[in-house]
Amino acid sequence: MAYVAVVSLVGTLKQLVQLKPHWISDDTRKMVDSLLESLEYFRDFLENTSQRRREYSAKVKELEREIRSAVSEAEDVIELQIYKIKEVEKGKAREALCEALSPLVEKIDVMKRKVMGGSFVTNEDLQTGELLLPGHSSRHVAKLNPETVVVGLEDDLMRIITRLKGSMSSREVIPILGMGGIGKTTLAKMTYDDPEIRDRFDMHIWVTVSQEYHTRELLLGVLSCVSNDQIKQETDDDDDKLMDRIFKKLKGRRYLVVMDDIWSNDVWDLMSRTFPDDDNGSRIVLTSRIRGVAMHADPDSPPHEVSLLNADDSWKLLHEKVFGEQQVCPDELEDIGKQVAQRCQGLPLALLVVAGHLSKIERTPESWKDVAKSVSKVVVNESDNCLGVLAMSYNYLPNHLKPCFLYMGVFPEDSDVDIDRLINLWVSEGFLWEELVGRDCLEDLVSRNLIMVRNRRFNGEWKTCGVHDLVRDLILREAEKEKFLQVTKDPSAKMIHVRRYSFHSSIYQDDCLRSSSSDHLTRTLHFFRSLGSKQVPLLECFKLLRVLAVVQYGFEKFPLAITKLLHLRYLQLGYCDDPHCSLSELYNLQIFVVRSLGRNPPTIHKTIWRMKHLRHLQVSHSIFLPKIPSKKLQNLEGLSCLSMSSCTFELFSAIPNLKTLTLHGRQKDCQGEKMSEHLNNLSCLKRLEQLKIRCNGLYLFPIPCKYNLPASLKRLTLSYTFLPWEDMANIVKLPKLEVLKIKNYGFYGDVWRLNDGEIFNQLKFLLIRRNDLMQWKAGSVNFPMLQRLVLRTCIYLQEIPKDFGEIYTLESIELYNCRRTAANSVNEIEEEQESMGNDCLNVLIDDCSRGADHAS
Structure with a gap:
């Protein structure tokens, strides 16, 4: 992991210069420039050895370890010094930093000269074949390849x-x-x-x-x-x-x-x-x-x-390899056997190894149940080469992708990992410096069949991802070997000194945290279960922490110990009350995710305007965000949930680069002119792409309004806003709108009528869920680019406009829990298209048995 250590230190030095220029004397600046020059040389060297592995000797591995050690030590010293500077007089900050950097520059220079003077391929290496090659050869593990597998x-x-x-x-x-x-x-x-x-x-x-x-x-x-x-x-x-x-x-x-x-x-x-x-x-x-x-x-x-096998083919393959084609599986083993097959997650290689193991043990329900409980462990124990087959893909990864891949080990088994969250974590860790690069890295890992896309949006855009259990075993093995990450389900487990820890069990003992923070190495803590209140003060010991995620359970009061962690970039708390004003001390913070405990909308303290690097602020309940004159958060891209009462022109002018926004409104803020005023203030958000608005769910008498939403909007979701259908004239004007979701009486009224001049020019996806719409007067001219139409619990809607079949881009119509007459109209559209030779329209109808009497 030498490469990621180099990238991380480059980022730390550049951020130091940008954030604290008053700490940088002329001598300090020269030393920073010298370090950056050496780090750039290391990065080029590591990229070159990664791309041309076959030409270099195994001695490069040792050299990479030395680079990682030297660079990591340098970053530890620098970040610890930054932490300490807060405790000394500001006038001494320059002197203290300069003294800390001087020996580091000398040590890195020595390392650079060693790399420059190195010879990486020797005659001895060529004669012995001791080359640094990327992993096992397929020939060495071919005996495990499912060459005789035909099933599936x-x-x-x-x-x-x-x-x-x-x-x-x-x-x-x-x-x-x-x-x-x-x-x-x-x-x-x-x-x-x-x-x-x-x-x-x-x-x-x-x-x-x-x-x-x-x-x-x-x-x-x-x-x-x-x-x-x-x-x-x-x-x-x-x-x-x-x-x-x-x-x-x-x-x-x-x-x-x-x-x-x-x-x-x-x-x-x-x-x-x-x-x-x-x-x-x-x-x-x-x-x-x-x-x-x-x-x-x-x-x-x-x-x-080639796809993973489905459940039926997995069981068929396992059955065939354990019992042969002629022998029948005993009844008492069949259900357990199917569970075993399912837990192999459709990978033939895993099924073959497990089948071999089952063939050697007693054919009793008890024995097979033991296997069902630990399929992944059985696969690894039965054959090291099984992981060797998968390790080839890991070893062949470019240096910059390895930490991104190993980071998947942080999450619990079978997790559907939100892709936006994953990329934000990569950025916060210092693996990369912007989200767009993260998208490229993820695409590369998916294209190499190491990460699997689990859920997609309507347009195929990736939403969540995950890894096969065997791939996760590989990740955990390599992560521990590289001292990159330790994952533990047992709080009493022996802790090794690594930079990242992920705890999948509740932590109520001090020993676990004390041993993790003892040497200032720790940069990441993930708690997927509860963290005891008595253990919270110990968090202050992790002085160099960058990522802290307490995922499921949190704290009744905001833990002030956290505000001492000056290097935090990512903070996620399960539950807590109003964030404390001293949160702004975390001047490096980029991501803040928290669930609120209180019934009343929490207030984010005005000191938040000091947090210049904040990119995403996510609170589960609506928040009131006070505005401070002349202060701006230029880097803020995501904000939720913001109280509708905070929607002022002054506020939005201070967060001009916002891309995603969720609004939550109370009854008094979601009516008539008041609603219009709040929505009009959004117009200054020139880069806003995604907007969600949810009101409190109480019935509001719909009053037509006129307002202008940002022309940059691509996705709009409305819920419990009770807007009249006439207000759709404000939505149809949006030139880039691709996704429109109308949920839970987002619009109210029994007739939606569109004239020929009201055209959703770019709309590709339309969802209507749970409202009182009875008649929909529209045609293909209104939705020229529509690809997918979804109706859920529209129990009063009589029919779908008949000429929707003429929308040449339309790929699917889906009805769930709708009226029978509406389903019939969709079937008629499908039949008409089929009679014309068009078979590209997919129709899905589920639970649409409501008749006229039932609907009314």
Whole structure:
């Protein structure tokens, strides 16, 4: 983790210069610049060794450890000094900081000279083959690959065969993608051995690439497939001559090539030149865990993604491997066996290992129940190589992605992790410096099949993510080995000295926290269960803490000990009362998430306007935010829940870069002119993209209003606002609106009538849930870009506008708990489209049995 240590210290130094310029003397500035120059050199060195692993010796590992140690120690000293400066006279701050930096600069310079003078590949290394290679070779763990597994791959096999037999005459590349152990090689082998496919092609070539490929071995392997002559390893031909021989052998022939287990673009660029494109229907199948490699091979050829097995196929595979195809599973074991299969989470590799274990133990309910309780542990204990298969993906990660991936270990097993929260944590930890970069990192990890997207928004945008249990086991193993993170479910467990701790059990004893804070290393504490009130004062000991998350249970009173943690960037509290005014002492804080205990709207103290780095403020109850003249929070991007009474022009002018906002209104703030005034004040938020408004749920007599919402809005949610349908004229004007959710009487009235001039030009998703709407007078002209329409508990609505079927972009209509006549109208739309040959409209109708009498 040398790379992340370097990035973190760079950020700390730059933030020091920006935040506290009055602490920086000329001598101090020279030393900071010297440190930044050395750190930039370290970063370039680490990126280079990461990208060109095959060229460097194992000695680089030791050098990386030394860099991490030196840089981490430097950051500890600097941050501890910053913490102490608050306790000394301001006049001595410059002197104290300068004295602290001087020995650090000298130590880092020594480390830099050592790196610059290093030789990373020796003759001895080349002779012994002791190269720093990225993980196990696939060949070493191939015995665990599910090569004989057919269950669940039948449909995949047919799709691949269809593509191989396609009419396209030009050479086509067919990538097969999926996580390690999911059956990519199995699918490729089944395709390769299919008799019909064998007959279709003149030449058949199988080459296993893996991470540790050697170009000469690959070329000789291909040549042995295309030549009848005996190929000898000691041939005098160089690589270019070997490539030329292969090219000539394949010229004019229809060939099938399988390139199994590809990890890099370089090997594709090299090998693909040896395969001629004679416009005769030749095909190249490649298997990889990395989407980028597949897209590089052929951007126009969609990859075939192998999915995890469903529950039925998982049980079928487990049953087949334990009992064979002929023997029947005893009745008393079947339900338990299905539980075991389900807990393998659809990964064939895990199912095979567990099946092997079940085959060796007694076939009794008690024995199988023990396995069901600890499937993941069984897999790891049965085969170290099982994690080795997955570790290949981790070891191949670029340096900047490794900490982001290992951080998934913080969350409890089977967690659906909110993606926005995850990226904010990455930023707060110092792994990266902005959220947009975090999105790129997440996309890269998903494309490598290490992180799985769990939930998506209507447009496919990712909402939550997670990891397979086996991948999580790998994370915990590597995180502890790297001293990156310790996760504990037992508060009495022995603590190791790491920078991050995640506690998945309640903490009521002092020993656990005292041992964690003893050496000032700790930067992160996650408590997913309760933290005892007697333990709260101990938090003050974690002087260098950056992330503190007390997720489920909190405190009746705001813990003042927290306000001593000057380096906090991320603070999440389960429950507490009004945040104390001294919260502003946390001048580094970027994210503040808290649930309020009080019935009355909590007040955020006016000192919050000192917190210049605050990016997200999330409070579960509505809050009153006082405005201080001339003060601004330029970095604030997310705010919830803000009381409607705080919606003044002065306030919004002071948070000009807000992107997401949730408002909560009381009855007196959500009526007529008052509502109009509050909403009009939003117009100065030129960058606002997402707005949610929720009133208190009491019936309000709808009064038409005129107001202007920010033209930048893309997503709008209204709940219990009881706006009249005539007010939709204010919404339809929004030029960028893509998502509109009308929940729980967001609009009120029995008729929604749209004229031809009222057009939602960019609206793609429309949700209407629980209101009194009876008639909807609209047409396709009003929603030209609509993709998805969802109606929930609209029990009075008679029908859906008939010509919605003419919206050519419409992909789905969903009705839940609606009137039967409305469901019938949707069925008529679907039938009409099918009669016209249009089968792209998906209709989902659930619990729509309400008749006229019932609805009324």
